[in-house]
Amino acid sequence: MPDISLTTLVVLCLAALAAGWVDAVVGGGGLLLLPALLLGLPSSAGAGPYALGTNKAVSIVGTTGAAITYARKAPVDLRLAARIGVAALAGSTGGALLAAGLSTDVLKPIVMVVLVCVGAFVLFRPSFGTAPSAEPLPPRRVLAAIGFAGLGIGFYDGLIGPGTGTFLVLALTALLHLDLVVASATAKIVNCCTNAGALAMFGFKGTVYWQLAGLMAVFNLAGGMVGAHTALKRGAGFVRVVLLSVVCALVVKMAYEQWVAVA
DSSP, X not given: OOOOOHHHHHHHHHHHHHHHHHHHHHSOTHHHHHHHHHHHSOOSTTHHHHHHHHHHHHHHHHHHHHHHHHHHHSOOOHHHHHHHHHHHHHHHHHHXXXXXXXXXXXXXXXXXXXXXXXXXXXXXXXTTTTXXXXXXXXXXXXXXXXXXXXXXXXXXXXXXXXXXXXXHHHHHHHHHOOOHHHHHHHHHHHHHHHHHHHHHHHHHHTOOOHHHHHHHHHHHHHHHXXXXXXXXXXXXXXXXXXXXXXXHHHHHHHHIIIIITTO
């Protein structure tokens, strides 16, 4: 357990609660949780890896709770989600292996441009994710989802990370013609796999505060289950609003890190 004050511990637990709710609805809970850990943990040369490792240990619990809640009440194709999840596990492992030797400074501006384009598309296409297709999925769409949403976004999660859940929701909605609620449910299952791969690596390296993670995970789990219930109750329109908000927050955060924080 790191040497932190009671006030800091309370703030971290509240951040875990809020992050669990956001992540369950549309992904992007790391926007709240990771910065909170970076600010709350003792400053040292190794604070970054411990923040990343503890973040994964916390978020995997909330993501799993949300995935179970969704799977019980939403029409999720568990077999398809598992296939994409296995690919995502492989992708995240590969991304994590390359992360140490590859600069992400070149990739972040590209990701920001993609996010802006995606946000504009969702904003000006109100029907996106609200009218799922009733037709059987062609095999090529399934393969595209496994390759892009699984391997591709899984690789991104291992390499960079922020917004993985949001990217998964967008990709699954576009490729599989799901509504946003079912896409969020499927994304949670896939995201469990990417988190598991990353957590295994951080645990192996010993960069996880397990006691702190265990306490925060309780709050993250509660937030995740409430968020899943909220999305199921409020429907695709509500998820769309949260999605646009998270996309905007991602763009602002990445732009700040790219050009302001380094200035």
